[in-house]
Amino acid sequence: MMIYERVALLGLGLIASSMGHAMKAAGLAGEITGHARSAETREAAREVGFCDRICETAAEAVEGADLVVLAVPVGAMGEIAAAIAPHLKPGATVTDVGSVKQAVITAVGPHIPPGVCFIPGHPLAGTEHSGPRSGFATLFHNRWCLLIDDHAEDAAMARLRALWEGMGANVDVMDAAHHDLVLAVVSHTPHLIAYTMVGVAEHVRRVSDSEIIKYSASGFRDFTRIAASDPTMWRDIFLTNKEAVLDILGRFSEELFALQRAIRTEDGEHLHDYFTRTRAIRRSIIEAGQDTSAADFGRGVAR
Ligand SMILES: NC(=O)C1=CN([C@@H]2O[C@H](COP(=O)(O)OP(=O)(O)OC[C@H]3O[C@@H](n4cnc5c(N)ncnc54)[C@H](O)[C@@H]3O)[C@@H](O)[C@H]2O)C=CC1
Numbered sequence: 001m002m003i004y005e006r007v008a009l010l011g012l013g014l015i016a017s018s019m020g021h022a023m024k025a026a027g028l029a030g031e032i033t034g035h036a037r038s039a040e041t042r043e044a045a046r047e048v049g050f051c052d053r054i055c056e057t058a059a060e061a062v063e064g065a066d067l068v069v070l071a072v073p074v075g076a077m078g079e080i081a082a083a084i085a086p087h088l089k090p091g092a093t094v095t096d097v098g099s100v101k102q103a104v105i106t107a108v109g110p111h112i113p114p115g116v117c118f119i120p121g122h123p124l125a126g127t128e129h130s131g132p133r134s135g136f137a138t139l140f141h142n143r144w145c146l147l148i149d150d151h152a153e154d155a156a157m158a159r160l161r162a163l164w165e166g167m168g169a170n171v172d173v174m175d176a177a178h179h180d181l182v183l184a185v186v187s188h189t190p191h192l193i194a195y196t197m198v199g200v201a202e203h204v205r206r207v208s209d210s211e212i213i214k215y216s217a218s219g220f221r222d223f224t225r226i227a228a229s230d231p232t233m234w235r236d237i238f239l240t241n242k243e244a245v246l247d248i249l250g251r252f253s254e255e256l257f258a259l260q261r262a263i264r265t266e267d268g269e270h271l272h273d274y275f276t277r278t279r280a281i282r283r284s285i286i287e288a289g290q291d292t293s294a295a296d297f298g299r300g301v302a303r
């Protein structure tokens with residue numbers, strides 16, 4: 001069922017290409033236009049074919065669009081919003097897919113002209129791959145998409161919700177500050193820990209590279225997968241969700257010190273109690289029937 005007659009995708013990477021494929025598969029958009037900064041990306045997107053028309057400028061891509069999706073790294077959202085602002089159609093909706101919400105609202109909000117509705121969004125689905133060739137139509141199936149409803153009109157919100165549901169996602173609405181704190185816990189800080197662990201392995205010179213690869217168990221392999229994610233995207237996430245990540249990292253460090261002390265003092269009871277509590281958390285997630293989304297979100301999609 002068609003939800004928007006014209007959709008413009010700005011930034012043609014993993015998320016935009018997956019949206020293009022998903023919208024085409026379900027017939028959710030009449031025409032999909034797309035723009036990316038580099039000629040190489042535009043050419044690759046043309047070849048893959050998830051847009052009907054690839055435009056040389058962002059302004060051209062948004063001309064007449066009913067929905068404009070900002071799908072660039074979080075740090076580039078303000079710049080692209082400024083470039084398209086004078087070209088937006090009255091009555092259009094602008095949304096984004098950035099992993100951080102307060103910073104995007106601060107950067108994009110001031111550029112949105114009167115008569116255009118801005119609804120920030122974030123699909124909790126992804127992989128460590130990037131670029132226009134990495135997308136696939138089922139990326140959002142059974143995943144959450146969070147929409148931020150600060151000033152959204154009901155009709156515009158209902159329409160955007162229908163688009164995400166049409167692409168297979170479950171939609172929840174929350175405020176931006178809460179989003180940023182939740183994501184710091186479930187996504188951003190875990191990514192930082194994975195980056196660190198892989199960095200540590202690189203510095204352990206006693207263990208040769210080939211041994212690290214040869215003997216790596218699935219936990220460490222998952223860390224290396226996550227640590228292969230796009231550096232620009234993750235740099236921007238940490239710089240823009242600084243407060244929430246530093247808050248969670250502070251708590252993480254306290255717990256880590258307590259575990260470190262328990263190991264040093266051979267306090268087996270502390271370790272056993274701690275691991276029993278964390279096991280109960282995992283079991284309660286499975287009992288609540290949320291094991292698929294919880295596990296998949298951390299693991300990404302095996303491709
Ligand atoms: N990769 C993931 O797993 C997920 C990413 N996100 C968010 O979605 C957004 C897009 O991420 P991906 O599709 O993974 O990225 P990607 O790296 O695959 O694609 C990003 C696109 O933006 C373009 N771009 C980069 N800098 C730009 C600039 N300054 N001006 C204009 N275009 C620029 C790139 O050329 C590319 O076309 C990011 O904000 C990210 O935080 C959200 C959920 C999951």
Ligand SMILES: O=C(O)C(=O)Cc1ccc(O)cc1
Pocket residue numbers: 098099123124125126127128187226297298299300301
């Ligand atoms: O690949 C993984 O494990 C992910 O965690 C994917 C992911 C990355 C960033 C997001 O904002 C949402 C999902």
